[in-house]
Amino acid sequence: MTSVKVAVRVRPLNNREHDLDCKFIIQMDGKKTTIVNPKVSDHATEGDVGREGMRLKEFTFDFSFWSVEKLDSKYVSQQQTGSGKTYSMMGNPGDEGLIPRICKELFSNMTDQTTSYRTEVSYLEIYNEKVRDLLKHHPHNKPVHNLRVREHPKQGPYVQDLSKYIVNNFEDIEELMHRGNAVRTTASTNMNDAKFTEDMPCEMSSKIHLVDLAGSERADASGATGQRLKEGASINKSLVTLGTVISVLAEISEKSRHGRNVFIPYRDSVLTWLLKDSLGGNSRTIMVATISPADVNYGETLSTLRYANRAKNIINRPTVNED
Numbered sequence: 001m002t003s004v005k006v007a008v009r010v011r012p013l014n015n016r017e018h019d020l021d022c023k024f025i026i027q028m029d030g031k032k033t034t035i036v037n038p039k040v041s042d043h044a045t046e047g048d049v050g051r052e053g054m055r056l057k058e059f060t061f062d063f064s065f066w067s068v069e070k071l072d073s074k075y076v077s078q079q080q081t082g083s084g085k086t087y088s089m090m091g092n093p094g095d096e097g098l099i100p101r102i103c104k105e106l107f108s109n110m111t112d113q114t115t116s117y118r119t120e121v122s123y124l125e126i127y128n129e130k131v132r133d134l135l136k137h138h139p140h141n142k143p144v145h146n147l148r149v150r151e152h153p154k155q156g157p158y159v160q161d162l163s164k165y166i167v168n169n170f171e172d173i174e175e176l177m178h179r180g181n182a183v184r185t186t187a188s189t190n191m192n193d194a195k196f197t198e199d200m201p202c203e204m205s206s207k208i209h210l211v212d213l214a215g216s217e218r219a220d221a222s223g224a225t226g227q228r229l230k231e232g233a234s235i236n237k238s239l240v241t242l243g244t245v246i247s248v249l250a251e252i253s254e255k256s257r258h259g260r261n262v263f264i265p266y267r268d269s270v271l272t273w274l275l276k277d278s279l280g281g282n283s284r285t286i287m288v289a290t291i292s293p294a295d296v297n298y299g300e301t302l303s304t305l306r307y308a309n310r311a312k313n314i315i316n317r318p319t320v321n322e323d
Protein backbone atom coordinates (compact mmCIF):
# COMPACT_ATOMS: atom_id res chain seq x y z
CA MET A 1 0.00 0.00 0.00
CA THR A 2 1.30 3.39 -0.91
CA SER A 3 -0.38 6.77 -1.04
CA VAL A 4 -0.40 9.00 -4.09
CA LYS A 5 2.50 11.42 -3.73
CA VAL A 6 1.81 15.06 -4.43
CA ALA A 7 4.27 17.80 -5.36
CA VAL A 8 3.65 21.50 -5.92
CA ARG A 9 5.76 23.62 -8.24
CA VAL A 10 5.65 27.41 -8.46
CA ARG A 11 6.58 29.02 -11.76
CA PRO A 12 8.15 32.47 -12.07
CA LEU A 13 5.92 35.50 -12.71
CA ASN A 14 4.83 35.90 -16.31
CA ASN A 15 5.06 39.18 -18.23
CA ARG A 16 1.53 40.23 -17.43
CA GLU A 17 1.89 39.53 -13.74
CA HIS A 18 5.18 41.39 -13.76
CA ASP A 19 3.68 44.42 -15.52
CA LEU A 20 0.76 44.46 -13.09
CA ASP A 21 3.31 44.57 -10.28
CA CYS A 22 1.71 41.49 -8.72
CA LYS A 23 2.49 40.47 -5.16
CA PHE A 24 3.73 36.96 -4.38
CA ILE A 25 1.12 35.10 -2.36
CA ILE A 26 2.86 31.72 -2.06
CA GLN A 27 5.26 30.79 0.72
CA MET A 28 7.03 27.46 0.97
CA ASP A 29 8.82 25.99 3.92
CA GLY A 30 9.93 22.38 3.64
CA LYS A 31 6.81 20.37 2.92
CA LYS A 32 4.52 23.27 3.76
CA THR A 33 2.96 25.49 1.13
CA THR A 34 1.07 28.55 2.37
CA ILE A 35 -1.19 30.75 0.29
CA VAL A 36 -2.03 34.28 1.39
CA ASN A 37 -5.47 35.67 0.58
CA PRO A 38 -4.66 39.05 -0.98
CA LYS A 39 -8.11 40.41 -0.09
CA VAL A 40 -7.49 40.04 3.62
CA SER A 41 -4.98 42.54 4.95
CA ASP A 42 -2.53 41.99 7.78
CA HIS A 43 -4.71 44.15 9.97
CA ALA A 44 -8.06 42.63 9.03
CA THR A 45 -10.78 42.78 11.63
CA GLU A 46 -12.75 39.67 12.51
CA GLY A 47 -15.61 40.85 10.30
CA ASP A 48 -13.30 41.16 7.27
CA VAL A 49 -11.91 37.73 7.88
CA GLY A 50 -15.42 36.32 8.06
CA ARG A 51 -16.36 37.89 4.75
CA GLU A 52 -13.26 37.07 2.72
CA GLY A 53 -12.13 33.89 4.45
CA MET A 54 -8.91 33.23 6.30
CA ARG A 55 -5.80 35.22 5.46
CA LEU A 56 -3.48 32.22 5.38
CA LYS A 57 -4.18 28.68 4.27
CA GLU A 58 -1.50 26.12 4.89
CA PHE A 59 -1.09 22.80 3.08
CA THR A 60 1.41 20.00 3.53
CA PHE A 61 2.61 18.18 0.40
CA ASP A 62 5.25 15.53 -0.22
CA PHE A 63 7.40 18.00 -2.15
CA SER A 64 7.29 21.76 -2.67
CA PHE A 65 9.37 23.21 -5.48
CA TRP A 66 10.08 26.89 -5.30
CA SER A 67 12.18 28.12 -8.24
CA VAL A 68 13.99 30.64 -6.01
CA GLU A 69 16.69 31.76 -8.37
CA LYS A 70 14.15 32.41 -11.08
CA LEU A 71 11.58 34.05 -8.83
CA ASP A 72 14.10 36.57 -7.51
CA SER A 73 14.61 38.55 -10.64
CA LYS A 74 13.50 36.95 -13.87
CA TYR A 75 10.05 36.31 -15.18
CA VAL A 76 8.51 34.24 -17.93
CA SER A 77 8.92 36.10 -21.20
CA GLN A 78 5.59 35.17 -22.73
CA GLN A 79 2.06 36.42 -22.31
CA GLN A 80 0.86 32.97 -21.37
CA THR A 81 -1.46 32.34 -18.52
CA GLY A 82 -0.49 28.68 -18.06
CA SER A 83 0.71 27.54 -14.66
CA GLY A 84 3.59 25.40 -15.99
CA LYS A 85 2.17 21.92 -16.64
CA THR A 86 3.68 21.41 -20.07
CA TYR A 87 6.89 23.10 -18.99
CA SER A 88 7.19 20.72 -16.04
CA MET A 89 6.59 17.68 -18.24
CA MET A 90 8.82 18.71 -21.16
CA GLY A 91 11.09 21.50 -19.85
CA ASN A 92 13.61 23.05 -22.18
CA PRO A 93 17.19 22.06 -23.09
CA GLY A 94 18.75 23.86 -20.12
CA ASP A 95 16.09 22.75 -17.67
CA GLU A 96 14.79 19.32 -18.59
CA GLY A 97 11.28 18.31 -17.60
CA LEU A 98 9.96 15.07 -16.17
CA ILE A 99 9.57 13.19 -19.46
CA PRO A 100 13.22 13.47 -20.59
CA ARG A 101 14.51 12.86 -17.07
CA ILE A 102 12.38 9.78 -16.44
CA CYS A 103 13.06 8.27 -19.88
CA LYS A 104 16.82 8.80 -19.63
CA GLU A 105 16.84 7.31 -16.16
CA LEU A 106 14.93 4.26 -17.40
CA PHE A 107 17.42 3.59 -20.18
CA SER A 108 20.38 4.14 -17.90
CA ASN A 109 19.05 1.37 -15.67
CA MET A 110 18.73 -1.17 -18.48
CA THR A 111 22.30 -2.36 -18.23
CA ASP A 112 22.00 -5.93 -17.01
CA GLN A 113 23.87 -8.04 -19.62
CA THR A 114 21.82 -11.16 -18.87
CA THR A 115 18.48 -9.47 -19.53
CA SER A 116 17.01 -8.47 -22.84
CA TYR A 117 14.94 -5.30 -22.80
CA ARG A 118 12.22 -4.12 -25.09
CA THR A 119 10.76 -0.65 -24.76
CA GLU A 120 7.68 0.54 -26.60
CA VAL A 121 6.07 3.95 -26.59
CA SER A 122 2.66 5.29 -27.50
CA TYR A 123 1.55 8.92 -27.50
CA LEU A 124 -2.08 9.90 -27.32
CA GLU A 125 -4.27 12.87 -26.64
CA ILE A 126 -7.72 12.95 -25.08
CA TYR A 127 -9.69 15.74 -26.66
CA ASN A 128 -13.44 16.27 -26.39
CA GLU A 129 -13.63 12.87 -24.70
CA LYS A 130 -12.10 11.25 -27.80
CA VAL A 131 -8.79 9.42 -27.89
CA ARG A 132 -6.43 10.49 -30.67
CA ASP A 133 -3.32 8.58 -31.62
CA LEU A 134 -0.67 11.28 -32.07
CA LEU A 135 1.76 8.91 -33.80
CA LYS A 136 -0.48 7.36 -36.46
CA HIS A 137 -1.68 9.73 -39.17
CA HIS A 138 -4.19 9.72 -41.97
CA PRO A 139 -2.79 10.82 -45.35
CA HIS A 140 -3.62 14.49 -44.71
CA ASN A 141 -1.63 14.48 -41.53
CA LYS A 142 -4.72 14.29 -39.33
CA PRO A 143 -4.12 12.10 -36.30
CA VAL A 144 -6.18 8.93 -36.01
CA HIS A 145 -8.92 9.84 -33.59
CA ASN A 146 -11.85 8.31 -31.79
CA LEU A 147 -10.10 5.13 -30.72
CA ARG A 148 -11.98 2.95 -28.28
CA VAL A 149 -11.06 2.32 -24.70
CA ARG A 150 -11.37 -1.30 -23.67
CA GLU A 151 -10.71 -3.09 -20.44
CA HIS A 152 -8.73 -6.28 -20.06
CA PRO A 153 -9.82 -8.32 -17.02
CA LYS A 154 -6.27 -8.59 -15.71
CA GLN A 155 -4.24 -5.88 -17.42
CA GLY A 156 -6.85 -3.16 -17.01
CA PRO A 157 -8.00 -0.39 -19.38
CA TYR A 158 -6.22 0.18 -22.68
CA VAL A 159 -6.75 1.97 -25.99
CA GLN A 160 -7.63 -0.39 -28.77
CA ASP A 161 -5.44 -0.14 -31.91
CA LEU A 162 -3.14 2.47 -30.39
CA SER A 163 0.15 2.45 -32.28
CA LYS A 164 3.33 1.42 -30.44
CA TYR A 165 6.90 2.11 -31.47
CA ILE A 166 9.98 0.27 -30.31
CA VAL A 167 12.62 2.66 -28.98
CA ASN A 168 16.22 2.09 -27.92
CA ASN A 169 17.19 5.36 -26.35
CA PHE A 170 15.80 8.73 -25.36
CA GLU A 171 16.60 10.27 -28.76
CA ASP A 172 14.16 7.80 -30.37
CA ILE A 173 11.48 8.90 -27.91
CA GLU A 174 12.27 12.56 -28.46
CA GLU A 175 11.79 12.18 -32.19
CA LEU A 176 8.39 10.54 -31.67
CA MET A 177 7.40 13.27 -29.24
CA HIS A 178 8.26 15.97 -31.77
CA ARG A 179 6.15 14.17 -34.34
CA GLY A 180 3.22 13.85 -31.93
CA ASN A 181 3.50 17.41 -30.62
CA ALA A 182 3.10 18.76 -34.16
CA VAL A 183 -0.44 17.38 -34.31
CA ARG A 184 -1.50 18.05 -30.74
CA THR A 185 -4.53 20.27 -30.30
CA THR A 186 -2.63 22.81 -28.19
CA ALA A 187 -2.76 25.32 -31.08
CA SER A 188 -6.36 26.24 -30.37
CA THR A 189 -6.38 26.08 -26.60
CA ASN A 190 -3.98 25.07 -23.93
CA MET A 191 -6.56 22.81 -22.37
CA ASN A 192 -5.68 19.33 -23.47
CA ASP A 193 -4.63 16.03 -22.05
CA ALA A 194 -1.81 14.05 -23.53
CA LYS A 195 -0.73 10.69 -22.36
CA PHE A 196 2.48 8.96 -23.09
CA THR A 197 3.05 5.34 -22.31
CA GLU A 198 6.23 3.42 -22.10
CA ASP A 199 5.91 -0.30 -22.05
CA MET A 200 8.42 -3.04 -21.42
CA PRO A 201 6.78 -6.36 -22.19
CA CYS A 202 9.26 -9.15 -21.51
CA GLU A 203 8.79 -11.97 -19.11
CA MET A 204 8.37 -9.14 -16.71
CA SER A 205 6.47 -6.17 -17.97
CA SER A 206 5.81 -2.73 -16.56
CA LYS A 207 4.20 0.42 -17.80
CA ILE A 208 4.60 4.10 -17.09
CA HIS A 209 2.00 6.74 -17.96
CA LEU A 210 3.28 10.30 -18.22
CA VAL A 211 0.29 12.61 -18.35
CA ASP A 212 0.17 16.32 -19.13
CA LEU A 213 -3.24 17.18 -17.75
CA ALA A 214 -5.31 20.27 -18.39
CA GLY A 215 -6.59 20.27 -14.84
CA SER A 216 -6.58 23.44 -12.85
CA GLU A 217 -8.14 25.80 -15.38
CA ARG A 218 -11.83 26.32 -15.06
CA ALA A 219 -13.85 25.95 -18.25
CA ASP A 220 -15.43 29.36 -17.63
CA ALA A 221 -12.01 31.01 -17.40
CA SER A 222 -11.34 30.44 -21.09
CA GLY A 223 -14.07 32.90 -22.10
CA ALA A 224 -15.09 30.29 -24.61
CA THR A 225 -18.17 30.14 -26.80
CA GLY A 226 -19.41 27.76 -29.51
CA GLN A 227 -16.96 25.04 -30.47
CA ARG A 228 -14.49 26.24 -27.84
CA LEU A 229 -17.20 26.05 -25.20
CA LYS A 230 -17.96 22.48 -26.20
CA GLU A 231 -14.28 21.67 -25.97
CA GLY A 232 -14.11 23.37 -22.58
CA ALA A 233 -17.16 21.48 -21.38
CA SER A 234 -15.80 18.07 -22.44
CA ILE A 235 -12.40 18.78 -21.03
CA ASN A 236 -14.17 19.87 -17.93
CA LYS A 237 -16.01 16.55 -17.89
CA SER A 238 -12.69 14.75 -17.55
CA LEU A 239 -11.61 17.27 -14.94
CA VAL A 240 -14.83 17.02 -12.96
CA THR A 241 -14.80 13.23 -13.11
CA LEU A 242 -11.17 13.18 -12.04
CA GLY A 243 -12.15 15.38 -9.09
CA THR A 244 -15.01 13.04 -8.18
CA VAL A 245 -12.86 9.93 -8.48
CA ILE A 246 -10.18 11.55 -6.33
CA SER A 247 -12.75 12.55 -3.68
CA VAL A 248 -14.35 9.12 -3.52
CA LEU A 249 -10.96 7.40 -3.33
CA ALA A 250 -9.71 9.79 -0.68
CA GLU A 251 -12.78 9.03 1.45
CA ILE A 252 -12.38 5.30 0.98
CA SER A 253 -8.80 5.51 2.09
CA GLU A 254 -9.85 7.29 5.26
CA LYS A 255 -12.39 4.58 6.00
CA SER A 256 -9.88 1.96 4.93
CA ARG A 257 -11.33 -1.52 4.45
CA HIS A 258 -14.96 -0.50 3.93
CA GLY A 259 -14.00 0.90 0.57
CA ARG A 260 -14.56 -2.28 -1.32
CA ASN A 261 -18.24 -1.78 -2.08
CA VAL A 262 -18.06 1.87 -2.98
CA PHE A 263 -18.74 2.70 -6.62
CA ILE A 264 -15.95 4.67 -8.24
CA PRO A 265 -17.07 6.33 -11.50
CA TYR A 266 -13.87 5.64 -13.46
CA ARG A 267 -15.79 5.06 -16.67
CA ASP A 268 -17.57 8.41 -16.61
CA SER A 269 -14.68 10.01 -18.47
CA VAL A 270 -11.99 8.72 -20.82
CA LEU A 271 -9.26 10.22 -18.66
CA THR A 272 -10.32 8.52 -15.44
CA TRP A 273 -10.95 5.22 -17.18
CA LEU A 274 -7.45 5.16 -18.63
CA LEU A 275 -5.99 6.24 -15.30
CA LYS A 276 -7.93 3.64 -13.34
CA ASP A 277 -4.84 1.67 -12.36
CA SER A 278 -3.01 4.85 -11.39
CA LEU A 279 -5.77 6.07 -9.07
CA GLY A 280 -6.62 3.58 -6.39
CA GLY A 281 -5.09 0.70 -8.34
CA ASN A 282 -1.82 -1.11 -7.87
CA SER A 283 0.41 1.60 -9.35
CA ARG A 284 2.69 4.15 -7.82
CA THR A 285 1.46 7.61 -8.66
CA ILE A 286 2.87 11.08 -8.28
CA MET A 287 0.91 14.21 -9.09
CA VAL A 288 2.61 17.53 -9.70
CA ALA A 289 0.41 20.59 -9.23
CA THR A 290 1.81 23.68 -10.94
CA ILE A 291 0.86 27.15 -9.74
CA SER A 292 1.47 30.82 -10.38
CA PRO A 293 2.95 32.82 -7.47
CA ALA A 294 0.87 35.94 -8.23
CA ASP A 295 -2.01 37.49 -6.28
CA VAL A 296 -4.15 37.88 -9.44
CA ASN A 297 -4.43 34.10 -9.66
CA TYR A 298 -5.48 33.59 -6.04
CA GLY A 299 -8.77 31.82 -6.81
CA GLU A 300 -7.34 29.39 -9.35
CA THR A 301 -4.24 28.68 -7.28
CA LEU A 302 -6.29 27.99 -4.14
CA SER A 303 -8.52 25.57 -6.03
CA THR A 304 -5.45 23.80 -7.48
CA LEU A 305 -3.97 23.45 -3.98
CA ARG A 306 -7.25 22.07 -2.63
CA TYR A 307 -7.48 19.62 -5.51
CA ALA A 308 -3.91 18.45 -4.93
CA ASN A 309 -4.55 18.22 -1.20
CA ARG A 310 -7.38 15.75 -1.74
CA ALA A 311 -5.27 13.59 -4.05
CA LYS A 312 -2.79 13.07 -1.22
CA ASN A 313 -5.33 10.91 0.60
CA ILE A 314 -5.60 8.30 -2.13
CA ILE A 315 -4.12 4.96 -1.22
CA ASN A 316 -3.19 2.69 -4.10
CA ARG A 317 -3.70 -1.04 -3.62
CA PRO A 318 -5.18 -3.76 -5.81
CA THR A 319 -8.30 -4.37 -3.69
CA VAL A 320 -10.08 -1.06 -4.33
CA ASN A 321 -9.59 -1.33 -8.07
CA GLU A 322 -12.98 -2.94 -8.80
CA ASP A 323 -15.83 -0.81 -10.11
Ligand code: ADP
Nearest residue numbers: 011012076078080082083084085086087088190
Ligand atom coordinates in the same frame (compact mmCIF):
# COMPACT_ATOMS: atom_id res chain seq x y z
P1 ADP B 1 0.49 25.15 -18.93
O1 ADP B 1 0.96 23.90 -19.59
O2 ADP B 1 0.16 24.94 -17.49
O3 ADP B 1 -0.61 25.84 -19.67
P2 ADP B 1 3.09 26.16 -19.65
O4 ADP B 1 3.86 24.96 -19.22
O5 ADP B 1 2.87 26.33 -21.11
O6 ADP B 1 1.69 26.22 -18.89
O7 ADP B 1 3.80 27.42 -19.01
C1 ADP B 1 3.44 28.77 -19.33
C2 ADP B 1 4.70 29.59 -19.59
O8 ADP B 1 5.50 29.65 -18.40
C3 ADP B 1 5.59 29.00 -20.65
O9 ADP B 1 6.14 30.08 -21.39
C4 ADP B 1 6.68 28.28 -19.87
O10 ADP B 1 7.88 28.22 -20.59
C5 ADP B 1 6.80 29.12 -18.62
N1 ADP B 1 7.15 28.34 -17.41
C6 ADP B 1 6.32 27.53 -16.74
N2 ADP B 1 6.91 26.99 -15.65
C7 ADP B 1 8.17 27.49 -15.62
C8 ADP B 1 9.30 27.33 -14.72
N3 ADP B 1 9.23 26.52 -13.65
N4 ADP B 1 10.44 28.00 -15.04
C9 ADP B 1 10.51 28.80 -16.11
N5 ADP B 1 9.47 29.00 -16.97
C10 ADP B 1 8.32 28.36 -16.76
